[in-house]
Amino acid sequence: MTTVRRLTLACAAIAVAVGLSACGERDQVTVYKQGKYQGKPDTKPWENDPGASLYTSSKWNKGDKTSWESAVKTRNLAQNEYTRVE
Amino acid sequence: MARMKFLCDAERCIECNGCVTACKNENEVPWGVNRRRVVTINDGVVGAEKSISVACMHCSDAPCMAVCPVDCFYRTDEGVVLHDKDLCIGCGYCFYACPFGAPQFPQAGAFGLRGKMDKCTFCAGGPEKDFSKEEFAKYGSNRLAQGKLPACAEMCSTKALLGGDGDVIADIYRQRVFKRGKGSEVWGWGTAYGKPDQPKAAPAGAKS
Numbered sequence: 027m028t029t030v031r032r033l034t035l036a037c038a039a040i041a042v043a044v045g046l047s048a049c050g051e052r053d054q055v056t057v058y059k060q061g062k063y064q065g066k067p068d069t070k071p072w073e074n075d076p077g078a079s080l081y082t083s084s085k086w087n088k089g090d091k092t093s094w095e096s097a098v099k100t101r102n103l104a105q106n107e108y109t110r111v112e
Numbered sequence: 113m114a115r116m117k118f119l120c121d122a123e124r125c126i127e128c129n130g131c132v133t134a135c136k137n138e139n140e141v142p143w144g145v146n147r148r149r150v151v152t153i154n155d156g157v158v159g160a161e162k163s164i165s166v167a168c169m170h171c172s173d174a175p176c177m178a179v180c181p182v183d184c185f186y187r188t189d190e191g192v193v194l195h196d197k198d199l200c201i202g203c204g205y206c207f208y209a210c211p212f213g214a215p216q217f218p219q220a221g222a223f224g225l226r227g228k229m230d231k232c233t234f235c236a237g238g239p240e241k242d243f244s245k246e247e248f249a250k251y252g253s254n255r256l257a258q259g260k261l262p263a264c265a266e267m268c269s270t271k272a273l274l275g276g277d278g279d280v281i282a283d284i285y286r287q288r289v290f291k292r293g294k295g296s297e298v299w300g301w302g303t304a305y306g307k308p309d310q311p312k313a314a315p316a317g318a319k320s
Contacts, residue, residue, distance in 0.1 A: 084259025
């Protein structure tokens with residue numbers, strides 16, 4: 027093998043090595059991790075007895091999320107005046 | 113359920129500020145703090161004036177929550193974004209992050225010192241014992257725990273402001289749009305997320 031050919035091969039190998047070195051680059055986009063709530067715990071609305079407040083107008087079973095949701099939904103549907111007047 | 117949301121109908125809002133007053137009254141909000149406000153564009157231009165009532169929109173992916181350096185925000189099971197005022201340091205990052213300008217900062221001292229952040233709670237109180245004095249003083253009324261919905265929406269005289277489960281209020285709004293005889297040209301939930309097949313068209317020019 028001639029010296030020129032060896033040199034050419036060496037140059038090509040170096041060029042490939044340099045070219046591929048970028049493939050090992052780490053991701054430059056930072057992945058943010060969502061923080062975790064550090065405050066005090068809060069009670070759920072349905073965990074209260076409907077009679078706990080003087081001003082409660084709806085009725086649900088204490089601790090029963092489904093019954094609270096249906097009570098709130100009934101209240102929510104009252105915002106539709108079409109169903110109220112028809 | 114339940115992603116609690118607000119939806120304001122710009123076709124109906126008459127800029128009466130009833131929602132603002134209802135919120136102030138219900139929660140005894142301090143001077144200088146507006147948890148809710150009415151924004152009007154093209155003020156005074158006949159036919160082009162539109163108003164909309166704005167407060168915290170209780171985002172599903174809330175930017176305030178993402179930027180808070182002390183992680184004082186949390187989302188309830190009903191999708192309401194609340195925060196712990198005992199933890200808040202009043203830095204104001206949430207104000208810069210919020211696209212609606214919802215976070216408010218009361219003046220806490222003689223030199224304009226910024227107090228702890230205050231914002232719309234969807235009338236769901238905060239992380240204190242429900243119906244306690246502390247809860248009311250810090251966060252205001254807890255109407256959700258009374259089986260009620262936010263005072264602003266329930267008090268709205270023209271029912272422009274709807275508040276409650278996103279699916280329910282979207283249905284109410286959709287029905288209203290069809291009654292009006294309008295369709296996809298109206299902005300809002302229906303435009304963004306589609307509408308039911310074969311809507312029954314109301315007579316042309318009909319208004320709700």
